[in-house]
Amino acid sequence: MTKKIVLIPRHIIWPFILLSSLFAWWGLANNMTDTLLAAFKRIMSFSDAKTALIQVVCYGAGYGLFAIPAAIYIKKYNYKSGVLLGLGLYAVGAILFLPAKMTANYYFFLIAIWILFGGLSILETAANPYIIAMGPKESGTRRLNFAQSFNPIGSILGVIISQNFILSKLNTASSAERAAMNPEKLQAIQTGELNAVTITYVTVGLILALTWILIAINKKMPKLGETGGPLNLGPTFKRLIRNRHYRWGVVAQFFYVGAQIGVWSFTIRYVMQELKLEEQIVAGGKTAEQMAATYYTAALIFFALSRFICTWLMKYITPANLLTIFSGIAMVLSLAVIYVGGHIGVYALVGISGCMSLMFPTIFGLAVRGLSDDDTKIAGSGLIMAIAGAAFVTQIQGSVSTITGSINLAYWVPLACFIIIAYYGAVACRKDLTTSA
Numbered sequence: 001m002t003k004k005i006v007l008i009p010r011h012i013i014w015p016f017i018l019l020s021s022l023f024a025w026w027g028l029a030n031n032m033t034d035t036l037l038a039a040f041k042r043i044m045s046f047s048d049a050k051t052a053l054i055q056v057v058c059y060g061a062g063y064g065l066f067a068i069p070a071a072i073y074i075k076k077y078n079y080k081s082g083v084l085l086g087l088g089l090y091a092v093g094a095i096l097f098l099p100a101k102m103t104a105n106y107y108f109f110l111i112a113i114w115i116l117f118g119g120l121s122i123l124e125t126a127a128n129p130y131i132i133a134m135g136p137k138e139s140g141t142r143r144l145n146f147a148q149s150f151n152p153i154g155s156i157l158g159v160i161i162s163q164n165f166i167l168s169k170l171n172t173a174s175s176a177e178r179a180a181m182n183p184e185k186l187q188a189i190q191t192g193e194l195n196a197v198t199i200t201y202v203t204v205g206l207i208l209a210l211t212w213i214l215i216a217i218n219k220k221m222p223k224l225g226e227t228g229g230p231l232n233l234g235p236t237f238k239r240l241i242r243n244r245h246y247r248w249g250v251v252a253q254f255f256y257v258g259a260q261i262g263v264w265s266f267t268i269r270y271v272m273q274e275l276k277l278e279e280q281i282v283a284g285g286k287t288a289e290q291m292a293a294t295y296y297t298a299a300l301i302f303f304a305l306s307r308f309i310c311t312w313l314m315k316y317i318t319p320a321n322l323l324t325i326f327s328g329i330a331m332v333l334s335l336a337v338i339y340v341g342g343h344i345g346v347y348a349l350v351g352i353s354g355c356m357s358l359m360f361p362t363i364f365g366l367a368v369r370g371l372s373d374d375d376t377k378i379a380g381s382g383l384i385m386a387i388a389g390a391a392f393v394t395q396i397q398g399s400v401s402t403i404t405g406s407i408n409l410a411y412w413v414p415l416a417c418f419i420i421i422a423y424y425g426a427v428a429c430r431k432d433l434t435t436s437a
Contacts, residue, residue: 024154052398060391062117071381082126089119094205141365152304169196249367258393259417323425
């Protein structure tokens, strides 16, 4: 008789719910920040390449620089300590939007965003392996997929908040119209727009501070990851570098996150262009960015539903096979985005989000499969550092759009990423593959 593999043991249901809520919180941060590209482009009349600096700070300097120190901290203490440290920095970074607004300097906003995303790096480095360790190893990848299903719920909320409290407050004046304004009028408009950005982020920061307190005082969180022994980082790094699954997993994760953020960062721009929304501003009574964000929200809803569906599908299809199938579909849809355009291109762009839904947790779960609990802490940091791929890929995508003058052709960049992810699922992770994960 086949032993039934438990997804979530009964005794950790409440801690699992509490920890899974954090996945929604960082989804909210990621997608609120995605809309900042469209916001700052209008507020300060920036190019795509300059607004993409936001993603460089988020995913390069934020996720890229904080992940290894986070892993060392978690290895020395435990997963809960890492969660609290990351959540605390997240809250501080959001609240720092207030002094940034007082300067009205783009680079001060980037500093606040850097601290915020440094917190997210630590939070994800702790929470992802924490979820895997909270139950049977055989169901670790499925359990992480389930927890990650709450991430797009936060993402959807982040877009709705941005749409109603940031994008709706943007003045409809174009870059050319702003350039022709007298400095006093332009400054008044920009001040109002930056106020909307600031109030929204500071409110989120205060709510996060309350969440931090709730987790800190909870005594029932599993005490996982407590070793108390020496760090022994050298041998750990050597074992990980020799591990084929892990090595390729980091590469695949780098390009996946780059593809995801690249697809989403320019969704609003693409929809505005393909549906000619600038021409409908007067008739619709909304900014083009606000109207386009509706399609972005639809993409995130599809992303959320698909993640729950994929968690169920993994009962019957191996994670690697499912990863390969969805990567292939994403490639086809990307070609439609590039060469078909119009409503079909927009629908294809929404469809890509459904394909991407399983990729991050599946790559993460396959990459850490078979590692010791101690090695998993450091391994998690490498996979979170790979989120820096968003900085690399998004900057390239923004540059391609600026150089070619075509946001459509820029979607060749995420398409190339999907090819690499498909290779990981179809070839690179096949050694000793089992269906139990």
